[in-house]
Amino acid sequence: MRKKGIIYILVILLLWAAFAYLLRDSMLEGLVEKSLQVVAGARVEVDNFHFSLLNMECSWSRLQIANKNNPWYNIIETGRTSFDVETRPLFWRKIIIREMAVENAMSGTKRTTDGRIRKPSDEKKADGDGLVTRAKQALEEQLGELPVFDLKGLSKKINVDSLVDIDKLASVQGYEQLKVNADSSLDYWKSELQPDVYEKRVSELEQKVKSLKIDGVKDLTTLTNSLKNLNDIYTEVTSLKKEVNTKYSSVKTTYDTLQTQLKNMRQRLNQDIEQAQKLAKLQSIDIKDVSMLLFGEPAVAQFEKIMEYVSLARKYLPTAQKVTGKKKEEKTPRYRGQDIHFPFRYRYPEFLIKKIKFSAATAAGDTSKAYFLAGNLNGLTSQPAVFNNPTRFDVGVEKIGGRQYSILGVLDHITDEARDSLWLNANNVALGKIKLKESKYFPKSVTANEGDIVLSGFFIDNAVKMNADLDASSVKFAFNENANDQVSRIVKDVLSGLTTLNVNAKLTGKTKDYNLAMKSNVDGVLGTRIKGILDKNLQDARQQVDSYIRNQVDEKRADVENLIEKNKQTVMTEFENAREKVLEKYDEIEKKKKELEQRIEEEKEKLKNKGVDALKNLLN
Amino acid sequence: MLWLKFLSKFVKAFRSGEKPWQIAAGFGVGFIIGLLPTLTLQGVLLFCLLIFFNINMAAGTMAWILSNMLAYFLDPIFHDIGFYILTGIPALKGIWTSLYNLPLAPLTRFNNTVVMGSFVSGLILFFPVFWGMKKLVVAYREDLEKRINKLKIVQFIKGSKVVQLYFNIRDFGGK
Numbered sequence: 001m002r003k004k005g006i007i008y009i010l011v012i013l014l015l016w017a018a019f020a021y022l023l024r025d026s027m028l029e030g031l032v033e034k035s036l037q038v039v040a041g042a043r044v045e046v047d048n049f050h051f052s053l054l055n056m057e058c059s060w061s062r063l064q065i066a067n068k069n070n071p072w073y074n075i076i077e078t079g080r081t082s083f084d085v086e087t088r089p090l091f092w093r094k095i096i097i098r099e100m101a102v103e104n105a106m107s108g109t110k111r112t113t114d115g116r117i118r119k120p121s122d123e124k125k126a127d128g129d130g131l132v133t134r135a136k137q138a139l140e141e142q143l144g145e146l147p148v149f150d151l152k153g154l155s156k157k158i159n160v161d162s163l164v165d166i167d168k169l170a171s172v173q174g175y176e177q178l179k180v181n182a183d184s185s186l187d188y189w190k191s192e193l194q195p196d197v198y199e200k201r202v203s204e205l206e207q208k209v210k211s212l213k214i215d216g217v218k219d220l221t222t223l224t225n226s227l228k229n230l231n232d233i234y235t236e237v238t239s240l241k242k243e244v245n246t247k248y249s250s251v252k253t254t255y256d257t258l259q260t261q262l263k264n265m266r267q268r269l270n271q272d273i274e275q276a277q278k279l280a281k282l283q284s285i286d287i288k289d290v291s292m293l294l295f296g297e298p299a300v301a302q303f304e305k306i307m308e309y310v311s312l313a314r315k316y317l318p319t320a321q322k323v324t325g326k327k328k329e330e331k332t333p334r335y336r337g338q339d340i341h342f343p344f345r346y347r348y349p350e351f352l353i354k355k356i357k358f359s360a361a362t363a364a365g366d367t368s369k370a371y372f373l374a375g376n377l378n379g380l381t382s383q384p385a386v387f388n389n390p391t392r393f394d395v396g397v398e399k400i401g402g403r404q405y406s407i408l409g410v411l412d413h414i415t416d417e418a419r420d421s422l423w424l425n426a427n428n429v430a431l432g433k434i435k436l437k438e439s440k441y442f443p444k445s446v447t448a449n450e451g452d453i454v455l456s457g458f459f460i461d462n463a464v465k466m467n468a469d470l471d472a473s474s475v476k477f478a479f480n481e482n483a484n485d486q487v488s489r490i491v492k493d494v495l496s497g498l499t500t501l502n503v504n505a506k507l508t509g510k511t512k513d514y515n516l517a518m519k520s521n522v523d524g525v526l527g528t529r530i531k532g533i534l535d536k537n538l539q540d541a542r543q544q545v546d547s548y549i550r551n552q553v554d555e556k557r558a559d560v561e562n563l564i565e566k567n568k569q570t571v572m573t574e575f576e577n578a579r580e581k582v583l584e585k586y587d588e589i590e591k592k593k594k595e596l597e598q599r600i601e602e603e604k605e606k607l608k609n610k611g612v613d614a615l616k617n618l619l620n
Numbered sequence: 621m622l623w624l625k626f627l628s629k630f631v632k633a634f635r636s637g638e639k640p641w642q643i644a645a646g647f648g649v650g651f652i653i654g655l656l657p658t659l660t661l662q663g664v665l666l667f668c669l670l671i672f673f674n675i676n677m678a679a680g681t682m683a684w685i686l687s688n689m690l691a692y693f694l695d696p697i698f699h700d701i702g703f704y705i706l707t708g709i710p711a712l713k714g715i716w717t718s719l720y721n722l723p724l725a726p727l728t729r730f731n732n733t734v735v736m737g738s739f740v741s742g743l744i745l746f747f748p749v750f751w752g753m754k755k756l757v758v759a760y761r762e763d764l765e766k767r768i769n770k771l772k773i774v775q776f777i778k779g780s781k782v783v784q785l786y787f788n789i790r791d792f793g794g795k
Binding site: 002088092093337339345389 | 626641657667671672673674695698699702703706707714716717720723724726727729731732733735737754
């Protein structure tokens, strides 16, 4: 053994250990600050960071994360925070925190320095899977489709020309098509009829009958031969009769069809009118629209906020698909070799905090306004699929004076499909002033001093199902002072008498099809009373649209109706003439045939009698 | 100038009082360390061997430098060898899996094909390198030095400036 060597190594190790011991805290503090700054997009400051290698424990006395939108204030400030790190996973460079305790967390505390980071953050608003954007679009469309309640607007002359292009209306296009069909039908049947051909064929038959000279024939043999020829002519005329009858019924069917289509156009016209009225927002008021008009916008804003949080969670807690999808096929880098992986029995994600216990307060300094939060967050990880357990959190929020909230959430991103659920219960909460949708007739805001909220939300991939119930008491609506018309007065009258408010909002949907349904105790009372007034004005406005479109389309309809009728008359008259001649000839030939048959019978009888007489004479 | 010092010490070691096996062992250990592509636990342990035990460090350092240069060209072969050892022998899969689940395993980087290939190659080559170096030292001390010196070409070269430089290097730490 080389003693000198051992001493060298020991000296080097001791120096390294002393150096690391003295500087480790400040080095790690810098590292934590830098990492958190990347996530927060604003300055992060950690005070008195301490790391104990022996116990694998970390702690700090204060952490400040600046608000990137308001950099002179902290978005969060924590008091003493401590956590212990599992040693074993560190060998595989995985950070597993057993339990983290966060004390005295506060938000909105004032900073002494500017918390802005000069380098602009390129981080976009979190909407990793587009859930919020798609739902927002769908809901905005739905709110935009609600009927207008502008009585003045309704009584004004509506410029329908600017709403619809008459030539592009389904009924007008239908009439144009019918016109084309009527013209082409006329051409076709004219070519099929060819009256000269029928006349020629009838006169040919006439000639054939004449050439038989039936009247001058006396003997039976010639009569029989004539009948045979007449039968041939009869077959010919029967076939001609059949042909002309078939064509005649086809013509009739063609024009009957055209007339049916013409009648159907009226249906299309009604649809066009309905569409134009919809474009002019002249839909009839539905009772459920009242809730939507009053509380739709604030409800959508709240739902969107919740969905934004869900999207944020999905961004930072990726699903299995996102985690595995990022992994590219490992190539073999030359000279660096390839890492071969074997079955690994430990489920260590890259980063995991098994449990966070936190207590916090908002509005630092003023305890009467502050909310006190306490809760647990379990299984916060960068790789939920590896951890194989959903992230769960429960937060209790309380305010002096008895206001209580409890929030419970499960973020299950274990599989390819994110399945998140959220429950919120708020008791005795002051809802404060809620701004309502700007409208001439409805109140501009509502203030509720006390209320309970129960909300549940389920988010499975792109599907959303949220339900919110609000029961508020001591409700007061604030009205637009300038609105003094009839509807406004009714709205004011009805809503001023309300002291409680019960609203239920349901948001359901998938991919692009989201639907918000709302109902409240306002619907019945307010809906019925304003419906009467609005419907009358609405009817007038609707009538305007109806008359304008009907007049425009009626001109087209009359043209087509006349054309079809005229064409029908032309074709039918010619066909009837031809048919008449054929039928006349048919009857004539049939008559002649019967006569001839009669004569033959008579001749046969005569011959028979002659024969009998001759036989009698012979026997006598 | 550090490398010159090591070179001088290495040349001196051939004629020093150290036993041939000490020089050969130092050279062999340094040879294995040099083949490893990166700092690993086994590399550190081998380095400790070099320092703690009474084997020639100069020879070890020289071998480390030389084998490291050699490894640069041999890495593709090491990759193939390592890949075969790690994946081509089913009987070993159980051992690798158990090893992979041990906390110290990530420090050895044994699952890297080049690390595995170069380490196994180093261990195998250790014995011929050790044996060859030992023979060389013995031969050098017995008569190889004299025979070399007698060669006309050597006489000629000795007069050249290049060789003067060699002597300068050799005598750098004192004759």
